[in-house]
Amino acid sequence: MFKKLGVVALSGALVFSGLSLSTTDAAKPDYAGKGKENGNNGKAENVIYMIPDGFSANYAANYRVYKGEEAIWDDHLEGMFTTYSANSDITDSAAAGTAMATGSKTNNGVVGLDPKGNELKTILEAAEEDGRSSGLVATSTITHATPASFAAHVEDRNDETEIARQLVASDVDVMLGGGKNKFLPEAQGEHQLNLLEQAKEQDFEFVETRDELMNISDLDVEDGDRLLGLFAEEALAPELLREDTEEPSLSEMTETAIDVLEEDKDGFFLVVEGSQIDWAGHDNDAAWAMSDTAAFEEAVEKAFEFAREDGKTLVVVAGDHDTGGMTTGTSGSMELNANILKNVTATGDQMAAQLNGDRSNISEVVEAHTGLRLAEQEIQSIQEADDASFAINTVISERALVGWTSTNHTGADIPLYVYGPQSHKFAGFHDNTDLPKMIAEAMKLK
Numbered sequence: 001m002f003k004k005l006g007v008v009a010l011s012g013a014l015v016f017s018g019l020s021l022s023t024t025d026a027a028k029p030d031y032a033g034k035g036k037e038n039g040n041n042g043k044a045e046n047v048i049y050m051i052p053d054g055f056s057a058n059y060a061a062n063y064r065v066y067k068g069e070e071a072i073w074d075d076h077l078e079g080m081f082t083t084y085s086a087n088s089d090i091t092d093s094a095a096a097g098t099a100m101a102t103g104s105k106t107n108n109g110v111v112g113l114d115p116k117g118n119e120l121k122t123i124l125e126a127a128e129e130d131g132r133s134s135g136l137v138a139t140s141t142i143t144h145a146t147p148a149s150f151a152a153h154v155e156d157r158n159d160e161t162e163i164a165r166q167l168v169a170s171d172v173d174v175m176l177g178g179g180k181n182k183f184l185p186e187a188q189g190e191h192q193l194n195l196l197e198q199a200k201e202q203d204f205e206f207v208e209t210r211d212e213l214m215n216i217s218d219l220d221v222e223d224g225d226r227l228l229g230l231f232a233e234e235a236l237a238p239e240l241l242r243e244d245t246e247e248p249s250l251s252e253m254t255e256t257a258i259d260v261l262e263e264d265k266d267g268f269f270l271v272v273e274g275s276q277i278d279w280a281g282h283d284n285d286a287a288w289a290m291s292d293t294a295a296f297e298e299a300v301e302k303a304f305e306f307a308r309e310d311g312k313t314l315v316v317v318a319g320d321h322d323t324g325g326m327t328t329g330t331s332g333s334m335e336l337n338a339n340i341l342k343n344v345t346a347t348g349d350q351m352a353a354q355l356n357g358d359r360s361n362i363s364e365v366v367e368a369h370t371g372l373r374l375a376e377q378e379i380q381s382i383q384e385a386d387d388a389s390f391a392i393n394t395v396i397s398e399r400a401l402v403g404w405t406s407t408n409h410t411g412a413d414i415p416l417y418v419y420g421p422q423s424h425k426f427a428g429f430h431d432n433t434d435l436p437k438m439i440a441e442a443m444k445l446k
């Protein structure tokens with residue numbers, strides 16, 4: 001018994017030493033009282049539903065080490081929830097998004113329909129019917145499964161051109177993300193619809209660069225003005241590579257969406273997805289996962305700031321499933337080391353693309369982008385790998401003591417963070433289908 005307690009105490013001490021070592025200034029930030037006192041019992045006029053795709057408790061723990069202090073959401077944990085889909089123990093993002101948007105389970109791959117193909121009403125659509133404005137923000141294509149689940153209804157998540165058509169025809173007022181190609185005639189096959197032209201005819205102001213987004217004219221959503229921002233042909237760049245593009249950050253898109261939507265006196269419903277945490281998880285790319293989590297946290301900070309000022313805004317932060325079965329620590333070590341990922345300046349994919357034909361420059365490329373001097377056997381593992389990118393990610397993850405158990409999603413339970421009015425009502429253990437029901441209750445939606 002004593003021995004066991006000793007082990008617990010020891011590992012706790014190591015965790016804290018890891019945290020303080022990785023911080024230049026070990027002082028803890030002040031999170032006291034943020035938000036909780038703001039009209040906790042009032043109705044949520046506005047909701048910002050923030051989804052870090054693929055993010056689970058192990059991401060949260062590694063992220064704390066990476067950052068060197070608590071994340072902004074840590075103080076606002078209210079519960080956890082299960083994620084299984086109608087036909088699988090492990091969900092995909094379509095079934096998870098549909099559950100989180102409609103309160104009903106569906107099969108993997110299906111967007112906004114039940115397993116029999118019946119259309120499900122989403123909480124965004126219900127908020128629109130209640131007179132509120134709405135928005136979708138993502139770093140993937142805006143037609144990707146998670147954002148699509150809130151305003152489209154299709155049998156197959158891959159049918160992104162049909163999703164684009166439905167999004168343009170929907171009541172959504174603000175859409176910001178990637179996926180311009182899905183709205184252009186080439187992608188429409190025989191339909192030859194130019195959905196961008198159609199969107200402009202339907203009062204959408206259209207922007208394509210960060211500069212254009214930061215300089216949009218005064219839009220009045222109450223008067224029918226809408227905003228469509230598509231900043232890349234396909235997905236936006238990973239946060240690690242964004243500075244070489246003309247794309248806005250997730251927090252800039254979030255801030256602009258809030259600015260536009262808050263003009264609606266009846267309130268708004270905004271969905272913000274940190275889409276690529278999931279893609280990083282599939283690639284077991286720990287640095288990409290952490291840097292995109294940091295970009296997502298900046299967006300959450302914008303949402304919390306607005307909610308704190310406003311006092312009538314509920315912010316719900318919930319991943320849709322775990323990706324990669326990330327672990328916090330690996331066997332053979334009792335320490336955490338994710339803080340070294342802060343030095344990484346490229347994804348594994350990008351580093352692999354810089355290798356020459358015989359991969360004789362592995363140590364130069366990896367050191368240039370990570371600051372790590374590789375050992376002979378690490379170089380050899382990359383040299384001999386079928387997939388150099390994955391091998392680079394594996395070496396970096398091992399150095400960071402971040403483990404992975406899968407290249408797909410897992411069935412891990414997901415932490416639920418809530419800030420603002422009614423947040424205490426989210427306390428407890430839930431299923432993903434409970435989330436939109438609790439949000440609807442906080443909004444007093446029928």
Ligand SMILES: [Zn+2]
Nearest residue numbers: 093278279323
């Ligand atoms: Zn995924």
